[in-house]
Amino acid sequence: MTASALFHTCYQDLLNGPLSHWLNTLPQQMDSWYRDDLHGEFKKWQRLLGKLPQVPPGNIDLRESVTVGDASSTDPYTQKQIEGLLRQFMPWRKGPYFIHGVHIDTEWRSDWKWERLKSHIEPLKGKQVLDVGCGSGYHLWRMYGEEAAGVYGIDPTQLFFIQFMAVKHFLGEAPVHFLPLGIEQMQPLKAFDTVFSMGVLYHRKDPMEFLNQLKSQLVKGGQLVLETLIVDGDEQTVLMAGERYAQMRNVWFLPSTSALIVWLKRLGFSDCKVVDESVTSTAEQRTTSWMESHSLQDFLDPDDHTKTIEGYPAPKRAVIIATKN
Template sequence: MTLCSESASRLSSEEIRRRAAALGPWFHNLDLNGVWTAPEHFLGDYPAVKWRRFAQAIPADLSGRSVLDIGCNGGFYSIEMKRRGAARVLGIDSDEAYLAQARFAADVTGQAIEFRRLSVYDIAALGERFDIVLFMGVLYHLRHPMLALDLIHEHAARDLLIFQSMQRGAAELEPVREDYDFEETKPFDRPGWPKLHFIEQRYAHDQTNWWVPNRACAEAMLRSAGFEISAHPEEEVYICRRVAAPEGAGAVYPMRGPSA
């Protein structure tokens, strides 16, 4: 059940605390009129602690802009975009528990935000492009991360992509040539070569962590999907503009069998 913003804004602190606890556990630590949803978060005041490192890289006035928040979780970034005046904010997530949290948080904070249950793989169903697409902390949870970037480029992004991914491995960057001979194997062992680390079972006790890029790989994947990196304001965050995808890029649309 979703409260109307007017009634939610009048809830007592005790009622907010009770309802937030019932919707828990929370991954986003949100300030709901003085009630914090995840005060013991293992990453600290997350994601606010990360937001403060790159907030200045996003326009302070988003009047007239549309925003798509992919993997919105508890709604932190959706709420911040609406607070900056975005005309429309749509948050999507495949987890109904997170969406319930996001709806409650938006109601309590008085933000008119739409939330829908949708996977990044299904964003073509939206049938529209957005001025700003947020893709924060999702890539490494996906079995098919490059497909997701290709789909965002083909169906969702009109201009800006705000991207963040956990990174592991070397932070070095080195020039990569356009082509290599078959016999050249040493570049693959260099720290600055793009590497996407596969996690067969779990990382950080989470079975949804599948792939973790190093920095070179994160940047190469963005370029390969047709996103030009215009700023790197935080170690894991990139501000990108949608450009023409390179030759050979594009999403794959497999045939579905009768059991699909």
């Protein structure tokens, strides 16, 4: 398979829609990625994808979950085959998914995050949507379930791309696409009605540059949906973590919501609103049989769950929406 074949339907959707100018750079980037960046595991994963059985999708629910078929839509042997192959793509971090009776019980209950934000954002029906740092693509399917016209996710992690392709195998053709890119590789398209970024900002050494990169993907008047780790405080409060935060090495800046709104306004956003603040619980992020390594419970102070193991405030997340001027 070539990159052109792998991304053919994506290119066709771009060609026929308002994002056609993305084709000025994207095919060359995907050719380079496919030629130069793939490691041995990816080729093995591709072979495993090819072994996934062809099963009619049956009933599909993307409004309340990401579900295709149920336990009665295939025979027990095929169901075991599906589960066995999907387990080859562990760890599964974002979900959950329900595939012909197989429950992929992911580390994160990403459906809870979606429920917290979906009533606050502008309707996605008929819109072009980008999710920056989309993980395995769980929220891409929920966006499509809200009748978005075109849904695009970017994330450089190869395993997440494979997990997305495995789910898409069962859901079938849809204008929902995953591109293995980082935001820094994106040309400023200025073409998306809504840009999501959930769980990425605190991983960036330069949060202002990152917010500007998100802004450069939006049409004028488009909406940014930003979800990130925060700390309590005023407009001046920003925590810069040490070597680790909740055992994560790549955490940089955790602002208060007030500080974050100052940042967004300085960068040219308006109508900035905090629509949710939630302390992350060990029920929302936890070890499962589909993600067997350490999770949030192991990253908190065992004697005081209001603190991380390093002594910082325990993970608290906010959702902020803002409009590009």
